[in-house]
Amino acid sequence: MAGSALAAGVLSVATALSLGLAAVGGAAVTAQRAAGAADAAALAAADAARGAIASTDDPCALAARVAAASGATLTECAVEGFVATVQVNAAYAGLAAVSRARAGPPEGS
8 A cells, every 4th residue: 555655656746747847848949949030030131121132021020920930929120220130929838938139240341
């Protein structure tokens, strides 16, 4: 009887740890997805502002489409000259991962 109780306790602890690790892993993946979406959106907006890609859309509208294609939502976008700064959100289990990115030519050029 004592062995059964011990086995049930060990199984409960192992299950709780597994669920916790799965949640942490999912949050880490979402944070990386948000970072990638922000990078891609900023590059798209900067390229559109510079004219490197042909687009009839506003650079920020293009950035919003790129972020959405990456599974994120564009929440902020600013284009000054050829430099684009964006912020995106991605959700996982009710939590938000926020990432910012900036793209454009090197400073001083």
